[in-house]
Amino acid sequence: xxxxxxxxxxxxxxxxxxxxxxxxxxxxxxxxxxxxxxxxxxxxxxxxxxxxxxxxxxxxxxxxxxxxxxxxxxxxxxxxxxxxxxxxxxxxxxxxxxxxxxxxxxxxxxxxxxxxxxxxxxxxxxxxxxxxxxxxxxxxxxxxxxxxxxxxxxxxxxxxxxxxxxxxxxxxxxxxxxxxxxxxxxxxxxxxxxxxxxxxxxxxxxxxxxxxxxxxxxxxxxxxxxxxxxxxxxxxxxxxxxxxxxxxxxxxxxxx
Amino acid sequence: xxxxxxxxxxxxxxxxxxxxxxxxxxxxxxxxxxxxxxxxxxxxxxxxxxxxxxxxxxxxxxxxxxxxxxxxxxxxxxxxxxxxxxxxxxxxxxxxxxxxxxxxxxxxxxxxxxxxxxxxxxxxxxxxxxxxxxxxxxxxxxxxxxxxxxxxxxxxxxxxxxxxxxxxxxxxxxxxxxxxxxxxxxxxxxxxxxxxxxxxxxxxxxxxxxxxxxxxxxxxxxxxxxxxxxxxxxxxxxxxxxxxxxxxxxxxxxxxxxxxxxxxxxxxxxxxxxxxxxxxxxxxxxxxxxxxxxxxxxxxxxxxxxxxxxxxxxxxx
Numbered sequence: 068x069x070x071x072x073x074x075x076x077x078x079x080x081x082x083x084x085x086x087x088x089x090x091x092x093x094x095x096x097x098x099x100x101x102x103x104x105x106x107x108x109x110x111x112x113x114x115x116x117x118x119x120x121x122x123x124x125x126x127x128x129x130x131x132x133x134x135x136x137x138x139x140x141x142x143x144x145x146x147x148x149x150x151x152x153x154x155x156x157x158x159x160x161x162x163x164x165x166x167x168x169x170x171x172x173x174x175x176x177x178x179x180x181x182x183x184x185x186x187x188x189x190x191x192x193x194x195x196x197x198x199x200x201x202x203x204x205x206x207x208x209x210x211x212x213x214x215x216x217x218x219x220x221x222x223x224x225x226x227x228x229x230x231x232x233x234x235x236x237x238x239x240x241x242x243x244x245x246x247x248x249x250x251x252x253x254x255x256x257x258x259x260x261x262x263x264x265x266x267x268x269x270x271x272x273x274x275x276x277x278x279x280x281x282x283x284x285x286x287x288x289x290x291x292x293x294x295x296x297x298x299x300x301x302x303x304x305x306x307x308x309x310x311x312x313x314x315x316x317x318x319x320x321x322x323x
Numbered sequence: 324x325x326x327x328x329x330x331x332x333x334x335x336x337x338x339x340x341x342x343x344x345x346x347x348x349x350x351x352x353x354x355x356x357x358x359x360x361x362x363x364x365x366x367x368x369x370x371x372x373x374x375x376x377x378x379x380x381x382x383x384x385x386x387x388x389x390x391x392x393x394x395x396x397x398x399x400x401x402x403x404x405x406x407x408x409x410x411x412x413x414x415x416x417x418x419x420x421x422x423x424x425x426x427x428x429x430x431x432x433x434x435x436x437x438x439x440x441x442x443x444x445x446x447x448x449x450x451x452x453x454x455x456x457x458x459x460x461x462x463x464x465x466x467x468x469x470x471x472x473x474x475x476x477x478x479x480x481x482x483x484x485x486x487x488x489x490x491x492x493x494x495x496x497x498x499x500x501x502x503x504x505x506x507x508x509x510x511x512x513x514x515x516x517x518x519x520x521x522x523x524x525x526x527x528x529x530x531x532x533x534x535x536x537x538x539x540x541x542x543x544x545x546x547x548x549x550x551x552x553x554x555x556x557x558x559x560x561x562x563x564x565x566x567x568x569x570x571x572x573x574x575x576x577x578x579x580x581x582x583x584x585x586x587x588x589x590x591x592x593x594x595x596x597x598x599x600x601x602x603x604x605x606x607x608x609x610x611x612x613x614x615x616x617x618x619x620x621x622x623x624x625x626x627x628x629x630x631x632x633x634x635x636x637x638x639x640x
Contacts (some may be wrong), residue, residue, distance in 0.1 A: 070397070072428045072429045073429075074426050074430065074431060075426060075428065075429045076425045077426070078423055079423075079426075079427060081413075081423075081426075082423050085414075085419075087412050089414055090414075153412075154411070155409060155413075156412065156413060157406075157408050157409075158410050158411065158412045160374070160376050160406055160410060160429070161410070161424065161427070162468065163374070163375050163376045163377065164374045164375060164399065164404055165399065165424075165427040165428055166395070166396040166397075166399035166400050166427075166428060166429060168396070168405055190582050207430025211569075266553035305438070310640065317379065319443075321375055321376075322377060322378050323336065323371075323377045323378065
């Protein structure tokens with residue numbers, strides 16, 4: 068029976084974490100600045116109005132959505148960029164040659180993706196909190212959705228990175244799948260404002276549950292049924308991790 | 324015990340291109356083993372299968388008595404591979420890369436060994452640079468250091484000295500000799516056949532995915548090597564198909580600017596006169612004529628050329 072390669076997994080986690088910490092301007096400061104710019108723009112565009120259907124001002128509604136969006140995008144970026152750079156620079160062969168199993172590799176990659184998402188989310192919270200009267204209604208929900216969302220996006224980033232052959236492929240996944248799904252998931256508006264048809268469509272957008280549930284943790288209310296959302300997010304998390312593990316295990320697009 | 328036992332290994336890419344066909348090889352433990360073959364012979368495919376970056380289509384491999392495909396982790400911890408293609412992580416310095424490499428093999432950091440590797444591979448003064456700033460030769464040496472950092476029992480080097488200058492190459496081989504003397508098995512592919520002849524005690528030649536010969540260097544140069552006629556001309560020769568046909572029995576080839584003709588197996592009757600007359604008919608009088616025993620390069624060219632002509636004969640016949 069094979070024993071767990073603890074040092075190997077820890078080393079890979081360190082490598083993947085140091086990679087983003089080494090380029091902090093790009094990985095932490097830039098997402099924070101982007102979120103602040105969104106806030107400034109929407110603050111002046113929307114004024115003091117509150118969100119229909121939810122008893123909350125637009126600023127408090129927007130902040131958790133922007134935080135979660137930045138966290139999701141950064142978790143995705145951490146694993147996908149490492150995979151695609153590794154493949155293009157041919158460095159991924161060192162990972163394949165090392166005695167690191169698919170489970171250990173996926174664990175280390177996802178742990179680093181979650182760390183990056185939490186660092187980005189934490190920085191945003193510290194920067195934005197002083198400018199709002201946002202509360203932390205249910206901390207466990209914030210953590211549950213924050214971590215599950217990062218795990219899902221980290222897994223999708225791994226899969227996207229395995230699939231991509233070029234930076235262009237990766238940009239395509241990011242711009243045509245990830246960005247629309249995150250933008251159209253209720254970051255900037257409450258889905259109760261949408262026509263019934265689009266509300267029904269939205270119920271199938273996994274990112275909607277992540278953002279709505281995460282926001283629920285802050286403002287204490289949301290668009291979706293909390294238990295339905297927890298079930299959907301939990302299942303999605305397991306499914307995406309298992310898919311990433313399986314594809315790594317069979318060496319999909321990694322081994323000839 | 325054998326360090327590696329490869330049994331009927333096959334690899335077909337995309338169900339069409341055969342890269343390896345029932346390759347069987349034994350690499351004795353503690354040997355310095357040369358795996359030779361022309362470009363596209365299947366050497367790198369074989370090494371990539373060992374390294375777990377390419378999946379085999381059939382066959383089995385055992386490393387130090389353990390089945391590679393069943394006990395991957397055990398085997399990987401005891402194997403260090405230098406890939407042919409230069410690869411480097413642009414985010415980190417050589418020292419960081421070596422620490423990470425060692426860690427991924429499940430071993431705690433060992434700065435003394437990392438320092439020694441950096442020194443032996445002449446990377447000490449570049450240890451803190453970002454790898455982007457390293458020259459091609461330095462990056463290749465870093466690959467060698469990465470393969471050695473977890474102190475493997477079997478080291479596999481795929482063209483480790485391509486692009487490394489003569490002096491550094493010599494020092495790299497001295498280091499490999501020391502490791503070999505200390506018990507490490509070394510399997511290498513190289514295009515520098517004189518180096519292989521000097522360093523290695525075993526040799527296998529593969530061509531078109533098949534093993535042509537695999538034996539000790541001594542046996543190959545003693546039993547397979549023939550005496551050859553070397554003719555040097557004032558101008559550079561090109562062997563036309565007509566010349567090849569005329570000299571067919573003597574496996575004509577150009578080696579280091581000279582026309583080489585195989586006379587016979589050592590100890591058998593010489594057919595020097597016939598070879599010399601035929602060469603004169605084709606190219607005129609040579610400047611110098613020497614008769615000598617084939618070196619590894621001659622044997623390699625003859626064996627791989629021999630196989631090609633057999634195949635051509637088979638196709639036309």
